[in-house]
Amino acid sequence: MARVQLFSIAIARSGDKGAGSNVGIMAKTPELYEFLAANLTADVVKDYFKEICLGEVTRYELPNLQSLNFILEDSLGGGGTETLITDAQGKVHGPGLLHLEMDVPDALLSAA
Amino acid sequence: MSSDKIVRVANAQGFWGDSLLGPLRLVEEGPVDYLTFDYLAEITMSIMQKQKMRDPNAGYARDFVSMLSMILPTCKAKGIKVIANAGGVNPRGCLEAIEGVIREAGLSGFKVAIVEGDDIFDRIDELVGSGETFANLDTGEALSTVRDRVTAANVYIGAKPIVEALEEGADIIVTGRASDPSLVLAPLIYEFGWSMDDYDKMAAGTIMGHILECGAQCTGGNYTGWRDVPDYANIGYPVAEAKADGSFVITKHENTGGLVTVETVTSQLLYELGDPENYLGPDCIADFTSIQVAQDGENRVAVSGIKGRAPTPTYKVSMSYANGYKILGTLCIAGPDAIDKANLLAEMVFKRVARHGVDIPEEDRFLELFGTNVMYKGLVPANDQPHELMMRLGARGEDRKALDVIGTEIVPLITSGPPGITGFAGGRPRATEVVGYWPALIDKEKVSTSILVREV
Known part of the structure; x- marks a missing residue:
């Protein structure tokens, strides 16, 4: 088991969805997808983004794309056109999620 | 029709303001049958509506027309057709401008088509009278809360009228608020003779459009594995090679x-x-959990297996409305104690604004100290003693003049407050209008589209 940032096992992209954002994350291998599907829950993501995402987090699974999609409600300081914050479209929420550290089995890491 | 026929669709514009190099290079550097252009974001329609109010001939993407004059000779020579939602709130104005540039370039033999019917700004009250509520799709609020402030209202229409224009032989097709993926789906329906009831095919074309619609974002742009991407400055725009089987x-x-x-x-x-599983569009509901993606050689990705279902009986409507004003000014602050100094400066601004008799309520004030983890708030540890930071200070409100007073009290901070304040650029900030976005639905039966084709 090694503690790694998600950068080393996944890629991500995010964008705005009304007053919230979506964060899509794709695992680098099918085994890592199974790991993320089991461990990167909506609760984990909500807790991680708790200072940014004031609403609920919903998770969707796309096993065909080795990907998870998270909807972060109320995460842009208001709507996309109304907010004054720098990242008004949630463009950095994807890279932000990749800073999350998780304990990943060594066998999965060697294949990444 | 041969089953190995390939139709090449390239998207040259991901948004209004994307690089001109997209279209200029795509028509020269390799094979393309259809060039699509996506100009319209939610806020764009409102900007264009305002331009049209000031000038009845305006209200479309003018830079599309000037760009067109540069690529049309090549499009003519190679038989490349152009489909763009550049018409904004004035497709007819756009049509006339296109006719103008074709003539000016000494060209002829083009069929130019426009698609109309998406703009329901003048029909809102009639439609409300006929039972459309236009309740806010996100919040459920009633339209009456913003009705008198609505500045634009457009329906995200689908591929059908674009297909009709292609059947009429159009070389250049300009729409208003057509849904972005429909610009890409339409030529596939036309070329392959797909039935619009074949929802797997509709979903395939829709998802192809979704991949293309942000231009270089599928060819390595905005990619978290960016160190693996070669030659960013010369990044290629995407080309999709479609087959009849979807x-x-x-x-x-x-x-x-x-x-x-x-x-x-x-x-x-x-x-x-x-x-x-429920990607809603005007032409179908596409299922992203059905998509199969596989590497098919260098810089080639094969996409297949896409499933779709019948679309909903409603179209999405995008309305925008005037939602007050905002102002934002920036100053750069050097350490030591940059954070303490920034907080003092912000306090100074609002106290001095109050001396002008302007009260900015606490909840309308905005302060962001860029350099203290404002984008990654809580995600990574913040630097509690940054050597430099940027103060972004502003407010929201209904009173434009009151907000402009804030703009007058930002530059004086350089000489009146703590030391090490610099980097003021761009003149005194002014309040700008806030465009509110109001998504809603409309019964498809209430929307009728039409095409107009002219030969130049």
Whole structure:
């Protein structure tokens, strides 16, 4: 088991969805997808983004794309056109999620 | 029709303001049958509506027309057709401008078509009278809360009228608020003779459009594996090679920069995605959990297996409304104690504004100290003693003049407050209008589209 940032096992992209954002994350291998599907829950993501995402987090699974999609409600300081914050479209929420550290089995890491 | 026929669709514009190099290079650097252009974001329609109010001939993407004059000779020579939602709130104005540039360039033999019927700004009250509520799709609020402040209202229409224009032989097709993926789906319906009831095919074309709609975002742009991407400055715009069975390959032209891999394409599939099994569009409901993606050679990704269902009986409507004003000014602050100094400066501004008799309520004030983890708040540890930071200070409100007073009290901080304040650029900030976005639905029966084709 090694503690790694998600950068080393996944890629991500995010964008705005009304007053919230979506964060899509794709695992680098099918085994890592199974790991993320089991461990990167909506609760984990909500807790991680708790200072940014004031609403609920919903998770969707796309096993065909080795990907998870998270909807972060109320995460842009208001709507996309109304907010004054720098990242008004949630463009950095994807890279932000990749800073999350998780304990990943060594066998999965060697294949990444 | 041969089953191995390939139709090449390239998207040259991901948004209003995307690089001119997209279209200029795509028509020169390799094979393309259809060039699509996506100009319209939610806020764009409102800006164009305002331009049209000031000048009845305006209200469309003017830079599309000037760009067109540069690529039309090549399009003519190579038989490339152009489909763009550049018409904004004035497709007819756009049509006349296009006719103008074709003549000015000494060209002829073009059929130019426009699609109309998406603009319901003048029909809102009639439609409300006929039972459309236009309740806010996100919040459920009634339209009456903003009705008198609505500045634009457009329906996200589908591929059908674009297909009709292609059947009329159009070389250049300009729409108003057509849904972005429909610009890409329409030529496939036309070329392959797809039935619009064949929802797997509609979903395939829709998802192909979703991948293409942000231009270089599927060829290595905005990719978290960016260190693997070669030659960003020369990044190739995407080209999709579609087949009659609904499968397609995403690629880019030879000798361009960027990267097309399962990862770069999947990144774009995930962009702005909601519920993946229910991707709603005017032409179908596409199921993103059915998509199969595989590497098919260098810079080639094969996409297949896409499933779709019948669309809903409603179209999405995008309305915008005047929602007050905002102002934002910036100053750069050097350490030591940069954070303490920034907080003092912000306090000074609002106290001095109060001396002018302007009260900005606490909840309308905005302060962001860029350099203290404002983008990654709580995600990574913040630097509690940054050597430099940027203060972004402003407010929201209904009173434009009151907000402008804040703009007068930002520069004086350089000489009146703590030391090490610099980097003021761009003149005194002024309040700007806030455009509110109001998504809603409309019964498809209430919307009728039409095309107008002219030969130049």
